[in-house]
Amino acid sequence: MITLNDKTYTCPVDVTLGFIGGKWKLLILSHLHWQEQSSYTKLRENLPGVSEKMLSQQLKELERDLLVTKNITSRKPYRVHYTLSEEGKSLAPLYEFMSGWGVGYLKKHGVDYIQDQHLYK
Amino acid sequence: MITLNDKTYTCPVDVTLGFIGGKWKLLILSHLHWQEQSSYTKLRENLPGVSEKMLSQQLKELERDLLVTKNITSRKPYRVHYTLSEEGKSLAPLYEFMSGWGVGYLKKHGVDYIQDQHLYK
DNA sequence: GCAATAACTTACCAAAAAGTAGGGAACAAT
DNA sequence: ATTGTTCCCTACTTTTTGGTAAGTTATTGC
Numbered sequence: 001m002i003t004l005n006d007k008t009y010t011c012p013v014d015v016t017l018g019f020i021g022g023k024w025k026l027l028i029l030s031h032l033h034w035q036e037q038s039s040y041t042k043l044r045e046n047l048p049g050v051s052e053k054m055l056s057q058q059l060k061e062l063e064r065d066l067l068v069t070k071n072i073t074s075r076k077p078y079r080v081h082y083t084l085s086e087e088g089k090s091l092a093p094l095y096e097f098m099s100g101w102g103v104g105y106l107k108k109h110g111v112d113y114i115q116d117q118h119l120y121k
Numbered sequence: 122m123i124t125l126n127d128k129t130y131t132c133p134v135d136v137t138l139g140f141i142g143g144k145w146k147l148l149i150l151s152h153l154h155w156q157e158q159s160s161y162t163k164l165r166e167n168l169p170g171v172s173e174k175m176l177s178q179q180l181k182e183l184e185r186d187l188l189v190t191k192n193i194t195s196r197k198p199y200r201v202h203y204t205l206s207e208e209g210k211s212l213a214p215l216y217e218f219m220s221g222w223g224v225g226y227l228k229k230h231g232v233d234y235i236q237d238q239h240l241y242k
Numbered sequence: 243g244c245a246a247t248a249a250c251t252t253a254c255c256a257a258a259a260a261g262t263a264g265g266g267a268a269c270a271a272t
Numbered sequence: 273a274t275t276g277t278t279c280c281c282t283a284c285t286t287t288t289t290g291g292t293a294a295g296t297t298a299t300t301g302c
Binding site for chain 4: 243244245246247248249250251252253254255256257258259260261262263264265266267268269270271272
Binding site: 174201 | 247248249250251252
């Protein structure tokens with residue numbers, strides 16, 4: 001058993017899962033991986049189905065866990081963009097692998113997936 | 122949008138997530154990755170905190186999705202063992218990477234994790 | 243015959259995660 | 273002045289997920 005921030009984990013895989021678990025986190029992270037940066041609105045538009053509540057909640061957790069950095073680019077008209085931190089970038093093989101595996105699965109099963117593909121590599 | 126088995130996915134990463142999402146699936150899979158095979162009872166013992174309900178439920182889904190193979194080794198005394206299928210093995214880089222990343226995180230933050238380490242690499 | 247073990251299943255309940263719908267501040271554009 | 277845009281927050285409800293505890297079948301071991 002591993003204890004970290006008052007939670008217990010069964011193994012290192014579980015620890016990693018603690019950071020990227022949840023329905024939207026990997027989607028947000030991998031989006032930022034391929035887009036380099038994104039505003040709140042762009043993220044929302046490019047993650048079909050995410051509610052604003054979920055988006056801001058998960059962004060806040062990703063920020064807290066230091067995987068994502070929030071850059072305030074302007075205060076007068078309040079503007080922001082999100083990027084992967086170094087920690088977040090260190091998960092890049094994950095984004096790449098999971099995308100590749102998903103694409104492989106779809107190909108093998110003859111499923112169309114080209115729509116909006118540029119957004120996800 | 123990608124449609125697969127009546128569900129919709131936003132991108133290939135999401136598709137992959139569809140197979141390995143959930144609290145116990147990656148834990149089961151990575152356990153089998155390092156143990157090669159395991160009986161129901163051994164899995165239960167080595168995944169601290171998993172309830173029987175969760176274990177059989179997730180095993181059933183992993184079987185359905187063809188990531189895990191259930192091998193009935195004896196019928197008279199009903200005995201079974203679970204192994205990764207080829208599909209399940211094709212996710213090996215994921216188990217390795219996630220374990221490695223978790224270990225790296227723990228090291229960087231000076232957390233003890235050696236207990237039962239042989240079970241998870 | 244009786245307890246123990248393996249491999250589950252099932253009904254019921256609690257907790258956690260996610261969705262819905264609205265509000266709101268600050269500025270910009272018309 | 274009104275509408276639109278960006279960037280959120282909050283209360284409430286629903287859905288999903290997970291936990292508890294008990295029961296089941298079959299077989300071995302004493």
